[in-house]
Structures are given as C-alpha cells and as structure tokens.
Amino acid sequence: TYAQQTIEKTTNKTSISTKVLNEILEKNRALYKDGKVADYIPELGKMNAKAIAFSVVDENGKIINVGDVSQKFTIQSISKIISLMIAVNEKGEKNIFDKIGYFGTDKPFNYFANLDNSGKPLNPMMNAGAILTTSLIDGEGEIPFQKILEMVRFITKNPSIDYNKSVYNSEKDTGNRNRGMFYVMKNTGLIDGDEEKLNNYFKQCSIEITAEDLAKIGYFFAHHCTRFDGDKTYQNPELAKLIQAQMMVAGMYEFSGEYARTVGLPSKSGVGGGISVSVPGKIGIGTFSPSLDSHGNSLAGYHMILDLVNRYKLGLF
Numbered sequence: 001t002y003a004q005q006t007i008e009k010t011t012n013k014t015s016i017s018t019k020v021l022n023e024i025l026e027k028n029r030a031l032y033k034d035g036k037v038a039d040y041i042p043e044l045g046k047m048n049a050k051a052i053a054f055s056v057v058d059e060n061g062k063i064i065n066v067g068d069v070s071q072k073f074t075i076q077s078i079s080k081i082i083s084l085m086i087a088v089n090e091k092g093e094k095n096i097f098d099k100i101g102y103f104g105t106d107k108p109f110n111y112f113a114n115l116d117n118s119g120k121p122l123n124p125m126m127n128a129g130a131i132l133t134t135s136l137i138d139g140e141g142e143i144p145f146q147k148i149l150e151m152v153r154f155i156t157k158n159p160s161i162d163y164n165k166s167v168y169n170s171e172k173d174t175g176n177r178n179r180g181m182f183y184v185m186k187n188t189g190l191i192d193g194d195e196e197k198l199n200n201y202f203k204q205c206s207i208e209i210t211a212e213d214l215a216k217i218g219y220f221f222a223h224h225c226t227r228f229d230g231d232k233t234y235q236n237p238e239l240a241k242l243i244q245a246q247m248m249v250a251g252m253y254e255f256s257g258e259y260a261r262t263v264g265l266p267s268k269s270g271v272g273g274g275i276s277v278s279v280p281g282k283i284g285i286g287t288f289s290p291s292l293d294s295h296g297n298s299l300a301g302y303h304m305i306l307d308l309v310n311r312y313k314l315g316l317f
C-alpha cells in the first residue's frame with residue numbers, strides 16, 4: 001500500500017479502483033444486521049435488507065460500480081437537493097430562503113420545527129422545508145414533479161428513470177405527518193395551493209434510481225452543476241455552493257454534525273437506503289444499503305463512505 005499511496009500522490013488525481021471499492025464493500029457487507037429497513041412507509045419495508053451497492057464517478061467522469069449495481073431503490077430525501085435546485089433556479093435564492101431557514105438541526109427529518117408558532121421550516125433538507133420547496137416550483141398539477149423527474153434523468157443521462165407507483169401510493173396513504181406539516185404551512189400562508197402540491201413531494205420521493213445514479217448526482221454538484229460527461233447546460237457555481245452547503249449542515253439530519261466530523265463532505269441520505277456524496281471539484285459517490293441507523297441514514301452506506309474517504313483522504317478537513 002505504500003507504493004500505491006506514492007502513485008496516488010504523484011498523479012494528483014485520485015485513482016480509485018474496482019478492487020478497492022470491492023474490498024470496502026465486503027468489509028461492510030454484514031453491517032445491515034445492525035440496522036433496520038424503513039417500514040413506516042409499508043412498501044419500503046419490502047426491500048431486501050442484504051442488497052448493497054457502491055458506485056463512484058471519478059475525476060475523469062469514469063463510472064466504477066461494485067455490488068448490486070442494477071438494484072433499483074427509491075431516491076426519497078435525496079430528491080430534496082434536486083427540488084431545491086429547480087426552485088432556486090426559477091424563483092431566486094432570496095425568494096426561497098425568505099420562507100425557509102439555512103439552519104442545521106438536532107432533530108429528526110420529520111420534525112415540525114417552529115411551524116406551529118407561525119415560524120419557517122429549519123432548512124430545505126428536512127421534510128417541512130422540502131415540502132415547501134416543491135410547492136414553490138412553478139406549474140399546475142404534476143408539472144413540478146415532472147420537472148424534478150426530468151432533472152434527475154438529465155443529471156444521470158438515464159431517460160428510463162421513473163417513479164415507483166406502489167411506493168408513491170404507500171407514501172400518500174401513510175403520510176399523515178407530512179400532510180399535517182403541509183396544512184400547517186398552508187394555514188400560516190407559506191404554502192399556496194391544494195394537496196396536489198404535497199402529492200408532488202410524495203412522487204419525487206418515489207423516483208427509482210441506482211447507486212450509480214446517486215454517484216452521478218454527487219458528481220454534478222461537486223462540479224458546479226456540470227454533468228459527468230461534461231455537459232454544462234445547468235452549470236452554476238453559486239447554486240452548487242448553496243446545495244452543497246445545505247447537504248453539509250443538514251443532509252444527514254441530526255447526524256450531520258458527527259458526519260461532518262468523521263466524513264467531512266456534503267452528502268444527502270434517503271430512507272430508501274441511498275446516500276449521494278459530493279467531493280467538491282473531484283468525485284461523486286453513491287451508496288445503497290437499505291438497512292438504516294436510528295437517524296434514517298444507511299448504516300453500511302455511511303461506513304463504506306467513511307472507509308473510502310479515509311483511504312484516499314477525500315474529506316475537506
């Protein structure tokens with residue numbers, strides 16, 4: 001490994017191999033036993049707890065995949081960075097953040113925050129702020145959701161991506177806490193419109209992707225919103241800075257502080273078992289393992305990221 005480290009240093013670019021990714025995956029494979037697959041959305045509870053995948057888009061835009069790479073799962077809260085991107089592009093940062101804070105959190109993702117005192121959601125990464133963000137995207141009916149779906153397809157260059165209708169229906173049937181937040185924000189005037197706006201949030205959470213798609217999303221924000229193949233249609237350094245800052249302070253919810261201490265990279269998790277990581281100016285990482293810790297973050301995913309970051313010194317600090 002000394003020789004390997006020397007090579008890594010002399011080339012300046014981080015050369016990540018399939019072999020290393022496989023080693024890290026195997027080391028963490030059994031961790032699913034220590035967590036729990038999300039079942040508060042009944043349809044999510046059907047996922048195979050043992051599935052695991054690890055993907056990297058390297059500095060040259062090259063994709064490296066190991067594990068159950070074709071396994072699809074729902075994007076869940078990782079969609080919140082995409083909806084934030086679209087809302088800010090349409091309305092401008094000020095108009096969005098007049099209604100939502102830039103705060104971190106010591107509370108879980110479904111925390112009501114100060115909503116009941118006519119306050120603003122803490123940030124766009126937790127459910128309340130994300131529901132509000134999606135409601136601010138222009139368009140009637142399903143159009144805001146379609147914009148989110150199209151953006152995920154664009155970033156991943158994967159036009160076959162769609163949403164999982166069973167998961168969507170399951171979210172909608174059981175999402176009364178989210179519905180409660182929606183109506184409290186309607187009551188205080190933060191949200192304008194009917195429940196179709198909330199359904200767009202449920203639909204965006206139900207978009208099905210793979211670990212590779214998450215690595216491409218991570219790469220996109222790590223590179224000023226440039227796609228892994230170099231397409232600069234949405235290039236916007238300021239927007240990438242905003243999204244990554246939000247991922248850093250709240251992307252892993254109440255675990256974000258400890259995560260910043262150990263991994264030190266902007267990351268976003270979802271209860272479907274995915275994590276998308278941006279190594280600014282460098283690579284994108286996507287992980288999948290549906291067994292979650294008590295904060296709703298993928299357990300094996302976190303440990304695979306931690307091992308990769310330690311091995312290649314990818315953390316910012």
Ligand code: DON
Binds near residue numbers: 127178269272
């Ligand atoms: O709002 C919900 O409950 C889900 N559709 C998304 C939550 C989520 O992914 C939280 N993440 N860890």
